Amino acid sequence: MLSILFYLFATVAVFSAFYVTKSRSPVNSALWLVTTFICLAALYIMLDAPFMAAIQIMVYAGAIMVLIIFVIMLLNLGTAVKKRYTHALVWGGAMSVLMLFVTNFLIRRGVPTGKLGDVTTQTIQSYGHTELIGKAMFTDFLLPFEIASILLLVAIVGAVILSKREV
Amino acid sequence: MITVYHYLILSAIIFSIGTFGVLTRKNAIVIFMCIELMLNSVNLTFIALSRHLQNMDGQIFVFFIMTVAAAEAAVGLALMIAFYRNRESIDSDDFNMLKW
Secondary structure (H helix, E strand, O other): OHHHHHHHHHHHHHHHHHHHHHOOOHHHHHHHHHHHHHHHHHHHHHOOOHHHHHHHHHHHHHHHHHHHHHHHHHOOOOOOOOOOOEOOHHHHHHHHHHHHHHHHHHHHHOOOOOOOOOOOHHHHHHHOHHHHHHHHHHHOOHHHHHHHHHHHHHHHHHHHHHHOOOO | OOOHHHHHHHHHHHHHHHHHHHHHEOEHHHHHHHHHHHHHHHHHHHHHHHHHOOOOHHHHHHHHHHHHHHHHHHHHHHHHHHHHHHHOOOEHHHOOOOOO
């Protein structure tokens, strides 16, 4: 059952990722990208990470995609009917296929081992995933969390300054 | 039985498709979306390995990658609006103001 679901979501994710690069209109690309994000969220649920799936739907498929579609419609980028919309298809395809082969080789050759932690499926189901994430984030990763808030502040200021007509 | 290798290879496939899009598309916003695709495949790797090693740290990293992606979206789209205001286009072939 789980493998059928995995192959279903993986196939849909790969196909919609391919159509992101293929479709001519940017709005179609954005909608295919939303499909990919939803499939990845389903895979996160299968990996015992339901909080990450919720964040994926809210932040990626919600906030970031709304921002991208807003900019596409603001700039009025219709479908480029006659103009070419791609370049360097042969070299780009060759590079990506080469990268796929190299990563496949490395994944098949290596064995992902290491010191096992104590977060098993039973722990996640008894404590709750959100509680474990919160505990790790506000104890071990407190300083990166604060730095991330400063990063977001800088990004807000930068976006406002960059899109102003006159500074 | 689905092992961690399945997730890693799926993530490699999605990353390669994202690379293909970045290298071949002209529209800068579609290039941006392909970069988001690559970031997502890395997130999938982190979560799969975090599950495999029974450790929470990978998922915290995913959280920070999402933060950086949100900041990148805000600044990158502001840059595209500023560029469109100057050149009336966002084709990557028109990004040649620093060329001489």
